[in-house]
Each structure stands twice: as structure tokens, then as C-alpha cells.
Amino acid sequence: MAGRHSHAVGVDFGTSTSLVAERKGRLPATLVPLGVGTQWFPSIAGYDDEDLLVGEDADELPSDQVIRSVKRAITRHDDAVVVAGASGPQRVAADDVIIAILAEIGRRAEAAGRPITDGHDLRLGCPAMWDGQQRSRLLSLATKAGLPVDSSTLIDEPIAAGVAWVTHRFMRYGERPKGRLLVFDMGGGTLDIAVLDIVGGEQPEISVLSALGVDQAGDALDRAVANQLTRMYAKCGVNVWDRAPEEYVDAVLLRAAKTAKERLTQVAEQQILLPRRPMGEVPVLTYHKEQLEEAFRPQMDRALAMIWAAVRAARLTERGGRSPEQLRATSPAELAQDIDYILLAGGMSRIPYVERRIGRAFPRAQVFDNAGVAADEAIVAGLADTGSYERLNLHRPGFDFVVEWEERGERRQEVLYEAYTPLYTAQQVLNGMFDLGYARHGREFPGPSQGTGVLRVRSTSGEYLSLAYVDGRGTDDRRTMDGITLKFGSSRMAFKLYCDGRVHIRDATGWDLQMRVERWPVIRGRDHAQLVLRSVEGESTVAPTAWYLSKDWAPPHSR
Structure with a gap:
């Protein structure tokens, strides 16, 4: 296209x-x-x-x-x-x-x-x-x-x-x-x-x-190889850290490590030569591809996780x-x-x-x-x-959700969700946490202590999107609106974006709205004028089980 x-x-x-x-x-x-x-x-x-x-x-x-x-x-x-x-x-x-x-x-x-x-x-x-x-x-x-x-x-x-x-x-x-x-x-x-x-x-x-x-990534492997080289010199009876200022030795070792890493993608071994000035006479080392893989193994284990x-x-x-x-x-x-x-x-x-x-x-x-x-x-x-x-289509919104209200005759605005904010961290998934999403509730919910406001969607270029709400009975029953009206003033207020595109909103009156976006679209100004939200009321969930606890490879259960 x-x-x-x-x-x-x-x-x-x-x-x-x-x-x-x-x-x-x-x-x-x-x-x-x-x-x-x-x-x-x-x-x-x-x-x-x-x-x-x-x-x-x-x-x-x-x-x-x-x-x-x-x-x-x-x-x-x-x-x-x-x-x-x-x-x-x-x-x-x-x-x-x-x-x-x-x-x-x-x-x-x-x-x-x-x-x-x-x-x-x-x-x-x-x-x-x-x-x-x-x-x-x-x-x-x-x-x-x-x-x-x-x-x-x-x-x-x-x-x-x-x-x-x-x-x-x-x-x-x-x-x-x-x-x-x-x-x-x-x-x-x-x-x-x-x-x-x-x-x-x-x-x-x-x-x-x-x-x-x-x-x-690569910098971490350079550091691991540099540590290997330090130990190899020590076995030769050389403490390279005594030969020059610490910052210089560190930079020289990292540079040698990076060169060896790159060369060993094509050859089986690489000689390590450090500059004589100001290092003095330092033995020439031979560094092998097997040593590189040994240094790389812990990092690749983490990468596979x-x-x-x-x-x-x-x-x-x-x-x-x-x-x-x-x-x-x-x-x-x-x-x-x-x-x-x-x-x-x-x-x-x-x-x-x-x-x-x-x-x-x-x-x-x-x-x-x-x-x-x-x-x-x-x-x-x-x-x-x-x-x-x-x-x-993205896995998280590339646009802002903002809350607007009138206060003393002036329009006020706060960002509820900033574009591209991750819905979860890598560590949360690694730890086995799966009820994941971006949430703001209670006192974290922006806005005044009382009154009425509106939740709107704004592209990163600053333009507002219209919202098309489909109630779930078919595409013919669609409402188009500029935003979603909210009542402020209670700890019951909540907003959450889930990984499957669900959007949950609750205002101070306890009114709940649950919608879904099929996939978060890329929105670039006026090129995409509308965000389509579909009702998800009545969708069933899967009953929890606990037999995974017997598996030694299962991530830990976070409560």
C-alpha cells in the first residue's frame, strides 16, 4: 500500500x-x-x-x-x-x-x-x-x-x-x-x-x-567479555588495572571486547592486543568463540525468558x-x-x-x-x-486519554493516559502476573472533587478524535460522540486499559462502561478521525484453575 x-x-x-x-x-x-x-x-x-x-x-x-x-x-x-x-x-x-x-x-x-x-x-x-x-x-x-x-x-x-x-x-x-x-x-x-x-x-x-x-544487549556482552579478559590477564600474572588510570583501562578493555565479539561472528579465534602506551608490555591473548558463547550464555538465558x-x-x-x-x-x-x-x-x-x-x-x-x-x-x-x-495496529494506545472540565469559567484538562505508556512491564509478565493493564482509580483519577467532565481521546499531534460507540448488537446501531461524560467526586472512580483492548470506566455515581477496541490503531492526526469502541457487556471469562502449581516451569503465582 x-x-x-x-x-x-x-x-x-x-x-x-x-x-x-x-x-x-x-x-x-x-x-x-x-x-x-x-x-x-x-x-x-x-x-x-x-x-x-x-x-x-x-x-x-x-x-x-x-x-x-x-x-x-x-x-x-x-x-x-x-x-x-x-x-x-x-x-x-x-x-x-x-x-x-x-x-x-x-x-x-x-x-x-x-x-x-x-x-x-x-x-x-x-x-x-x-x-x-x-x-x-x-x-x-x-x-x-x-x-x-x-x-x-x-x-x-x-x-x-x-x-x-x-x-x-x-x-x-x-x-x-x-x-x-x-x-x-x-x-x-x-x-x-x-x-x-x-x-x-x-x-x-x-x-x-x-x-x-x-x-x-550488546553493551552488556561487551562488559561480560571484558571481565573475562581481566581474568585471563590475571592468570598470566598481570593486573591490567595497575597499568593505567581506571577509566582508560575500562575503555580499552571494552573496545577490545567489542572488536573480538564482532570478529568472532566470522572466525573461530581472535587475538587481543592492548596498546603499549600507557599499558606497557601486556601479553597477547587468544580469545575463542567458545569463550564468547560462555560469556553470552547467561544473557541468552534471560533473553529466552x-x-x-x-x-x-x-x-x-x-x-x-x-x-x-x-x-x-x-x-x-x-x-x-x-x-x-x-x-x-x-x-x-x-x-x-x-x-x-x-x-x-x-x-x-x-x-x-x-x-x-x-x-x-x-x-x-x-x-x-x-x-x-x-x-x-499496536498493542497499546499511541494516543492520549484526557479528562476535561470547567472550573471558574475556564476549561481545565489533565492526561489520564499518556500515549505509548506501557500497559505492563516485562517483569510483571516474567513473574506470572496476567491480570495486567494500565489503571487509574480513586485519588489517582484526575479531575475536581465534584462536578461533571468529559473523557476524550487526543492524537499525538494534538487533534481530538470522535468516538464511535457500537452497543454490540450490530454495526448499524452506532453512536458517534466527541467524548464520554463523567461525574466527578468519589473514590469509586476508575479507569483501566486491558491488554486485549478492553476499556473500563466508572464514574462517581458508580456508572460503569465497558468497551473494547479490536486493535489499537495507529492514529496520525486527521488521517484517522474516529476510534471505534464496542460494548463488551456480558462477555464470559474463563474459570480459574490451579493445576499449574505442580509444574516446575510455571512462573511464580503472584497474589
């Missing part, structure tokens, strides 16, 4: 490297050469005296003066990063560094003859785990860097990879994939896992059933419902039957150990390590897709 334009550009601002791709019409996406001799641009920066350098220029600085993985500052809500200075470590504004990197990406794309302008669809990727505040921060920084972004620009990275895969299977092979696709996106800073329901073809429809993420949590969470979207006990009782072998396809995305997925572990866990699924491009290019290829995004 064509988008607003037949020309799209995707920007993948990555933790370690950044990519830009463009696509015209139905032609395959092509990468824009950004680096010096490479398609990618290093997402690093550093200070040379007072000058902020980015990319390859920063990579020439001493290791302890280089700022790496600055994107994680957004993930962690950090305002500053630490870099070595003449008088010791200094705190540097993370936003300034991110703006500099994004601006350089724009300059290099223009120098390559592919300017990032308003003449096409521009999409920028972000981790699926990011909430509305993190997304707004990236958009603000991209605007300051000169990129023409708006509220419709951001796309979840694993979703973009899934779009690239669906488009590639249709365009290259004429396939129309149908079923559930598990996207395993492990980059430098985050691990994102998404379960997508796919109806492929020329006009594919993609529904996101679940998405979980953690702030642990996240995968099972994501597949379980996908079942929360199913109508008819499963009790929390039944969901806890579902074994990995049964969960594996839910997945038809697996796509490995992100630079870390190039490590063969990843495919072996995931392939073993899902013996019936088809595993793909490319979407017409390499695993670490799948996200940017999907961001540059000229279609597919009009028929995209």
Missing part, C-alpha cells in the same frame, strides 16, 4: 552505529553511504579539548575520551554522560551529544546526494520499550538537529524490522505470509522482542500483539480470555506452537549462538536472519518502506 508519498527515508539512530535508507515506489530499499568507507556511521562522540567530535573523528581520540552508547541516556532517563577531561572525569549534557550525532547524520546524507527533506515520508526508529516521554525527547532532539520530524515519524524498531520482512517476502518471492512473527531485535543498547500477527500481501496488515524490552514472556503476553490479546492460572500453566513447548516465523534483527543477531538457541526453542518455526538485507540493516529497511504503516 502506498503511503502519503512514493518516496520514503528511514533513519536508524542506533546505540553503536546509525544507518539511513531510502526507497522509491516498489523498488528495494537502498542504504545511503554515511561512513568513511562504510554504509554505517559510528554513533560515538568525544571531546578534543573544547571541541565536540563525532563519528570517525571521535574514534581517533583516546579510548577514555570517547562517548559511546549515548542513546542509552534516553532509555535510562539520564541527563548527562561522563567523559574524561584534563582535570578528571566531566559530566556532559547527553542531549548535546545526541543532537550533534543526528545533525551529522543529516549532513552526511545530504553530502551523499540523499538529503533528508520534507519531500518524502521520513521515519525514525526507537526501541519498543520507550514510553511517551522518551519518544518525545528523541523527537525534540531530532528537530533541534535539523531533521524534519513530527509526531507521526517514530516507529518501533522491531515493528519496522517486521515490515521489512513482510515486504521482502512478497516483493521478492510473491509470498503472502500469514501467522505470528516473532521479532528478536538485539542491538547495542536494548533487546526488543515483539510478537506480530501478520496478514501479508501487497497490502499487508500487521497487528502488534505484544512487545517487551530490556536495557541490556523474555521471549516466553512476550509470547505469553501475546495471548493476553486474545478474545474469550484465559485465566491467569492457565497462562502460567502454559509450557514453553505449547507456547512455541504459537509462532510461525522468527526474524532475527539487530547487530547482535549476527552471532551464530543466537540463532542456535532460538532455533532450538522453536523447532517448528521458520527462522530468518535477513529481510532482504543483513540482520543489522532490517530496521532501517523497514523504516524506509513506502507502505504498510497505514494498516498497522
Whole structure:
């Protein structure tokens, strides 16, 4: 399906490297050469005296003066990063560094003859785990860097990879994939896992059933390998931490670990050489692929636990419902039957150990390590897709629920639910909690202590949506309204969004309204003018059971 334009550009601002791709019409996406001799641009920066350098220029600085993985500052809500200075470590504004990197990406794309302008669809990727505040921060920084972004620009990275895969299977092979696709996106800073329901073809429809993420990926493996190297030097009788300032040694070890990790995707062993200045004579180590897998094993164990949590969470979207006990009782072998396809995305997925572990866990699924491009290019290829995004449904609302009321002749407003706020955390699913959703009740419910107000829905561009309410007896009996009237003034007030699209509202009078959205649609301003809500009164639930307690693989029962 064509988008607003037949020309799209995707920007993948990555933790370690950044990519830009463009696509015209139905032609395959092509990468824009950004680096010096490479398609990618290093997402690093550093200070040379007072000058902020980015990319390859920063990579020439001493290791302890280089700022790496600055994107994680957004993930962690950090305002500053630490870099070595003449008088010791200094705190540097993370936003300034991110703006500099994004601006350089724009300059290099223009120098390559592919300017990032308003003449096409521009999409920028972000981790699926990011909430509305993190997304707004990236958009603000991209605007300051000169990129023409708006509220419709951001796309979840694993979703973009899934779009690239669906488009590639249709365009290259004429396939129309149908079923559930598990996207395993492990980059430098985050691990994102998404379960997508796919109806492929020329006009594919993609529904996101679940998405979980953690702030642990390639950087965490670098740290584990660096710790291994420290122990290997110690066995040789060398304490590397005595050879130079701690910040310098740490940076050098992490750089050596990252290089070894990348090389061992192609070779069986890698020599580790540390700089003689100021480290002095240090033995040359030989680091093997088996050692890398040993360092990686605990992290992959946690990643597989996240995968099972994501597949379980996908079942929360199913109508008819499963009790929390039944969901806890579902074994990995049964969960594996839910997945038809697996796509490995992100630079870390190039490590063969990843495919072996995931392939073993899902013996019936088809595993793909490319979407017409390499695993670490799948996200940017999907961001540059000229279609597919009009028929995209999310697992959580990408719009605000707001409460409005009149007070002393003035209109007041508070946000009840902010767009993209997660309905649950990864830990809640890992712990076996399945009555999940976003809730505000009692004193947490915004608004005055008495009076009447209205609940409305607002797109991220600031425009309000009309609500179409269907009472469940058929599409002919439909009411269209601007909002839902509420009576304020009681601890009985409640609002909850459930994972299966149910919306529960109760006001101060005890009046209850229960509705459902089939899938949370992508709403981009006036392109989608209406949100359709259907009555769910009378829907049955599944009776709870307790036999899962005897299973040693069942998540713990949370009460």
C-alpha cells in the first residue's frame, strides 16, 4: 500500500552505529553511504579539548575520551554522560551529544546526494520499550538537529524490522505470509522482542500483539567479555588495572571486547592486543568463540525468558480470555506452537549462538536472519518502506486519554493516559502476573472533587478524535460522540486499559462502561478521525484453575 508519498527515508539512530535508507515506489530499499568507507556511521562522540567530535573523528581520540552508547541516556532517563577531561572525569549534557550525532547524520546524507527533506515520508526508529516521554525527547532532539520530524515519524524498531520482512517476502518471492512473527531485535543498547500477527500481501496488515524490552544487549556482552579478559590477564600474572588510570583501562578493555565479539561472528579465534602506551608490555591473548558463547550464555538465558514472556503476553490479546492460572500453566513447548516465523534483527543477531538457541526453542518455526538485507540493516529497511504503516495496529494506545472540565469559567484538562505508556512491564509478565493493564482509580483519577467532565481521546499531534460507540448488537446501531461524560467526586472512580483492548470506566455515581477496541490503531492526526469502541457487556471469562502449581516451569503465582 502506498503511503502519503512514493518516496520514503528511514533513519536508524542506533546505540553503536546509525544507518539511513531510502526507497522509491516498489523498488528495494537502498542504504545511503554515511561512513568513511562504510554504509554505517559510528554513533560515538568525544571531546578534543573544547571541541565536540563525532563519528570517525571521535574514534581517533583516546579510548577514555570517547562517548559511546549515548542513546542509552534516553532509555535510562539520564541527563548527562561522563567523559574524561584534563582535570578528571566531566559530566556532559547527553542531549548535546545526541543532537550533534543526528545533525551529522543529516549532513552526511545530504553530502551523499540523499538529503533528508520534507519531500518524502521520513521515519525514525526507537526501541519498543520507550514510553511517551522518551519518544518525545528523541523527537525534540531530532528537530533541534535539523531533521524534519513530527509526531507521526517514530516507529518501533522491531515493528519496522517486521515490515521489512513482510515486504521482502512478497516483493521478492510473491509470498503472502500469514501467522505470528516473532521479532528478536538485539542491538547495542536494548533487546526488543515483539510478537506480530501478520496478514501479508501487497497490502499487508500487521497487528502488534505484544512487545517487551530490556536495557541490556550488546553493551552488556561487551562488559561480560571484558571481565573475562581481566581474568585471563590475571592468570598470566598481570593486573591490567595497575597499568593505567581506571577509566582508560575500562575503555580499552571494552573496545577490545567489542572488536573480538564482532570478529568472532566470522572466525573461530581472535587475538587481543592492548596498546603499549600507557599499558606497557601486556601479553597477547587468544580469545575463542567458545569463550564468547560462555560469556553470552547467561544473557541468552534471560533473553529466552523474555521471549516466553512476550509470547505469553501475546495471548493476553486474545478474545474469550484465559485465566491467569492457565497462562502460567502454559509450557514453553505449547507456547512455541504459537509462532510461525522468527526474524532475527539487530547487530547482535549476527552471532551464530543466537540463532542456535532460538532455533532450538522453536523447532517448528521458520527462522530468518535477513529481510532482504543483513540482520543489522532490517530496521532501517523497514523504516524506509513506502507502505504498510497505514494498516498497522499496536498493542497499546499511541494516543492520549484526557479528562476535561470547567472550573471558574475556564476549561481545565489533565492526561489520564499518556500515549505509548506501557500497559505492563516485562517483569510483571516474567513473574506470572496476567491480570495486567494500565489503571487509574480513586485519588489517582484526575479531575475536581465534584462536578461533571468529559473523557476524550487526543492524537499525538494534538487533534481530538470522535468516538464511535457500537452497543454490540450490530454495526448499524452506532453512536458517534466527541467524548464520554463523567461525574466527578468519589473514590469509586476508575479507569483501566486491558491488554486485549478492553476499556473500563466508572464514574462517581458508580456508572460503569465497558468497551473494547479490536486493535489499537495507529492514529496520525486527521488521517484517522474516529476510534471505534464496542460494548463488551456480558462477555464470559474463563474459570480459574490451579493445576499449574505442580509444574516446575510455571512462573511464580503472584497474589
